[in-house]
Amino acid sequence: MDSAARxxxxxxxxxxxxxxxxxxxxxxxxxxxxADELEKLDLVLEEILMNIARYAYVPQSGKAEVAFAxxxxxxxxxxxxxxxxxxxxxxxxxPDFSRGLAERPIGGLGVFLVRSLVSDIAYRREADRNILSFxxxxxxxxxxxxxxxxxxx
Amino acid sequence: xxxxxxxxEKAVLLKVSGRMDxxxxxxxxxxxxxxxxxxxxxxxxxxxxxxxVSSMGLRSFLSVAQKLQSSSGSLILCDLNGLPRQVFExxxxxxxxxxxDTAQQALATL
Numbered sequence: 001m002d003s004a005a006r007x008x009x010x011x012x013x014x015x016x017x018x019x020x021x022x023x024x025x026x027x028x029x030x031x032x033x034x035a036d037e038l039e040k041l042d043l044v045l046e047e048i049l050m051n052i053a054r055y056a057y058v059p060q061s062g063k064a065e066v067a068f069a070x071x072x073x074x075x076x077x078x079x080x081x082x083x084x085x086x087x088x089x090x091x092x093x094x095p096d097f098s099r100g101l102a103e104r105p106i107g108g109l110g111v112f113l114v115r116s117l118v119s120d121i122a123y124r125r126e127a128d129r130n131i132l133s134f135x136x137x138x139x140x141x142x143x144x145x146x147x148x149x150x151x152x153x
Numbered sequence: 154x155x156x157x158x159x160x161x162e163k164a165v166l167l168k169v170s171g172r173m174d175x176x177x178x179x180x181x182x183x184x185x186x187x188x189x190x191x192x193x194x195x196x197x198x199x200x201x202x203x204x205x206v207s208s209m210g211l212r213s214f215l216s217v218a219q220k221l222q223s224s225s226g227s228l229i230l231c232d233l234n235g236l237p238r239q240v241f242e243x244x245x246x247x248x249x250x251x252x253x254d255t256a257q258q259a260l261a262t263l
Contacts, residue, residue, distance in 0.1 A: 043207055046209075101222055
């Protein structure tokens with residue numbers, strides 16, 4: 001992400017999610033991201049930041065950084081960084097949709113939702129940092145990630 | 154998020170409005186668990202006013218539904234629209250919970 005990107009760094013906890021959300025929303029509005037996409041952007045940010053808040057620094061605490069830059073009309077490029085344990089969310093197995101209510105696992109839905117809502121998601125580990133980058137919104141709106149159940153692949 | 158509750162003859166109706174997220178989904182779960190503890194078998198959740206639900210909210214729905222199922226009860230959803238409906242559809246939870254257009258239709262199945 002280039003130096004023109006706007007950045008916000010805050011403690012990685014549930015209380016920071018709203019501040020990060022408002023920060024990126026302001027950029028999304030300025031970049032003319034369609035209004036009906038903004039709550040999907042909230043959802044993406046909440047899912048990623050809550051994963052960091054709950055797992056990245058256990059048992060300690062740490063910080064998260066969100067950066068964004070306009071990426072053409074109606075689009076944003078977003079990058080989320082933490083300095084916690086190495087973790088690639090793209091390695092998380094998709095949920096097992098074949099199970100009924102009693103056996104349905106309660107976790108694993110957040111990463112699936114994120115992958116469904118963004119484009120070109122990529123993870124990299126640089127020194128002591130986890131960096132997740134993606135474009136928003138996904139072309140064609142809301143759809144299951146390629147190769148996963150529901151994508152038609 | 155606001156939760157309005159009314160006790161009906163065959164079920165408890167909870168009208169959930171606003172945003173259900175990581176900060177407040179436990180409030181929904183606690184509201185449901187209070188009724189389960191009091192012996193309620195069927196909870197109908199009217200989501201007509203729900204604007205937003207994240208995976209933390211989905212976890213609460215699943216957790217409550219699993220508790221009710223283990224006591225031969227059920228969690229029934231109605232008036233699910235907009236982004237919340239898309240989230241439930243994409244995560245295949247539409248097929249896991251009974252979903253009706255209206256609370257009246259849900260009540261008629263009990």
